[in-house]
Amino acid sequence: MQQPYRTRLEIVFAASAPKAVILRRGPRRHYHLIAWDLKSNTFTHGQWMKGAVRLCDLSPSGDKLLYWAAQYHASQPEHKRVGRLREEGEEPVAYEPISPTRADVEAFKKRHPKRRLPRYMRAVSGSSAPPRARPPRRIEGVWTAISRPPYFSALALWPAFGHWTGGGYFRSDNEVVLFESGDGLTPIENVRKPSTFHVSQFSESDPRCNRDFATRRAGFEEMRPDLLAANGELVAAGYDVQQLAPHxxxxxxxxxxxxxxxxxxxxxxxxxxxAENALKVADFTGLGFEMLKPPSEAMRWR
Known part of the structure; x- marks a missing residue:
């Protein structure tokens, strides 16, 4: 009997270990994590989540997963509306908060020479005073999280500003770069983050961030013509092509x-x-949602 929904898969590989994570989707709002040991070619089924999930990156050693997630409720009509638009391939009207410039700071000082500079302008003024740790944002239905695959239970999570922030990548096993504004870098820690693990903000003016992206882009573009040709032949043969992932x-x-x-x-x-030379490794159709608590080892940073 044919199942009444599509089963879609997404694969993310670890850069320095024979490990991968598979995100299974189906039905539409049900997501399932599967850990894949490429060396032994074995699969470990993990937790399910209802909502929307996007895999961002797997740490080089393959023991930590960075993902973006959203869950909408009746009390959050605006987030629900935006989420539905994005699920249907549409873009809501963009909104970006206006940040003060250095010219704004100088104009304020000129107009109010005896007044203290407002807090939101101090970062722009170039003050050498160390910034105070900001409290984490409230969770409003969208967040970025780090977990131990194949579990969604977060070691730490960063509430996002709607759909305008969130996501990121691992620079190393001990550093993650987030696509977040400065006020969104403080995590909600379910497990205390070790002092050796660092969180950085992505910036287009940071040469390291530009090098990170250049490296990731180069690997994709090098194989793109071959993948496009293979994709075309698979589609012509009647396959639902969800991802081609060269290792x-x-x-x-x-x-x-x-x-x-x-x-x-x-x-x-x-x-x-x-198509005729490929070997089927595993079939993940026919699975159903089930509740699963994370084991104790899944709630440790190391």
Whole structure:
């Protein structure tokens, strides 16, 4: 019997270990995490979540996951409206809070020479006073979190400003870079964050951030023509292509029709032969939502 919904898969690999995480979606608002040991080719099923989930990155060692999530309720009609628009492929009218400039600071000082500079202008003024730790934002239905895969239970999470902030990537096993404003970098810690783990803010003016993105972009663009050709042939053969994920080992992993396929030495295989030469590794259709508590080891940073 054919299931009444599509099963969609997304794969994220660890950069320095033979590990990956699979995000399974289906039905529409049900998400499931699966840990994948590439060395032994074994899968560990984890927690489910209802809402919306996007995988951001897996730490180089593969033991921590950064993800973005949203859950909407009747008490949050605006967030629910925005979330539905994005799920349907539409963009709500953009809103960006206006930040003061240095010119605004100088104008304020000129108009009010005896008044104290407002707090929201102090960061722009170049004051050398150390900033006070900001309290974390309230959770308004959208957040970014770090967890131990295959579990969603967060070690730490950062409430997002609607859909305008959130997400990020791992720079190393001990540093995460977030697409957040300065007032959103303080986490809600379910487990106390070790002092050796650092949280940085993404900035286009930061050379390190630009290098990070250049490295990630180069790997994708190098393989793009081959992947496009393979994708076209798979679609023509009737497959629901959800992701083509080339691995540095030379194997092409493919998420097709809710299952994972593998093709070794894929660059030597003509695009029209990809489908018939690929081996089905696992099929994740037919799974159902179930509640699962995280084990104690999933709620530790190390």
């Amino acid at each position: 540095p080992s030379g194997t092409l992993y493919m998420a097709l029709n809710g299952a994972i396929y593998a093709l070794d030495d894929w660059r030597r295989v003509p695009p029209e032969k990809v």
